[in-house]
Amino acid sequence: MAHLAEPLIRRLRVSTPLAAEDIRALETLPMTIKTLPAQTVVVREGERPAQCCLMLEGFTCRSKTTDAGKRQILSIHIAGDIPDLQSLHLHVMDHDLTTLSKCVVGFIPHEALLALARTRPLIAEALWRETLIDAAVFREWIVNVGRRPAAKRLAHLIAELGTRLEAIGLSVDGHFELPMTQLDLADALGLTPVHLNRVLQELRHRNLLELRKHSVALRDVDELKKMGDFDELYLHQVRSS
Amino acid sequence: MHHYYFHLISPAGRDTDDVGNDFPDAESAYLGAHQAALDISVEMLNAHDGDPARHSFEITDADGLILFELPFSEVINPSKKPALDAFHANLRRTRERNDRATTNLRTEFARTRSLLSDTKELLVRADSVLHQ
Helix, strand or coil: CCCCHHCCCCCCHHHHCHHHHHHHHHHHCCEEEEEEEECCCCEECCCCCCEEEEEECCEEEEEEEEECCCCEEEEEEEECCCCCCCHHHHCCCCCCECCHHHHHHHHEEEEHHHHHHHCCCHHHHHHHHHHHHHHHHHHHHHHHHHHCCCCHHHHHHHHHHHHHHHCCCCCCEEEEEEECCHHHHHHHHHHHHHHHHHHHHHHHCCCEEECCCCCCECHHHHHHHHHCCCCHHHCCCCCCC | EEEEEEEEEECCCCEEECEEEEEEHHHHHHHHHHHHHHHHHHHHHHHCCHHHHHHHEEEEEHHHHHHEEEEEEHHHHHCCCCHHHHHHHHHHHHHHHHHHHHHHHHHHHHHHHHHHHHHHHHHHHHHHHHHC
């Protein structure tokens, strides 16, 4: 049976040549497994978590809400991600982490991760790289939400999710689960729900994708990527040396 | 939550919405359409892609009943705020019209049914007369 830390190990090995010792150390990380229903707040803005959340199954998102009650989804997280890794060093959460679907997560105590990073320099480097990639994705999202028209924004987001899910084997032949409501997608793209609905129809009419309840079928990946100006470089899914 | 459909009417024709959106009530759906019409108008103007004033939303409920139409011209006119009073009056009229149609249909149906039962009775009587 694959070890619980497997999604994390696979993920870190993409960017960092971990030694056998590092992998053994990751496998012995203490972890509390929890299954959470959809729309559950994992960590709230202002909280001081004592553990990090490793995604094992499902989708979560990080978000902030304006004083007027408008939510902006900042990033979407899938198996292998540690969306609140920053809490290891920035002790107060400055945004919310919420489940979008039913999720299985592993909570790893901060002290265990800190001890591991101190004793295994390659793991420390790998975690550091993870937070840098995290920032690269945020940069891309700023460009997407701030500068592209609505249909291109949606094309870019779907292309990103398809690419990330394919890397962990969760997208096959352009088909993948996407347990996000239209409201979630609208909040991720800075659009109103009715506008999101209209651009979704536009992508369907152009025969780029089919969006069913909670799943996506890509009809023309190349055209979708072209429409969304999508270049996967910022995901750094390939080791750069 | 209720489901509403937002069909886009333009000089190119009627672009049917077969996905729809959930809103707590018709007023929220109206405000949702208003906000989207504004955003879509701005995008069209930015892209020099047609005249938003010649577009409108036709909003129907889950059963396909047209609840209201929202011309984009109403939204991009700066002197106008979401016309909630007019919207409610219009929605009330639509509902009354719908209720009247339902009542008429019911009356017609009851009349047909009573006619049918009269006919059946006559047939039975005719049958017994024939077999005497």
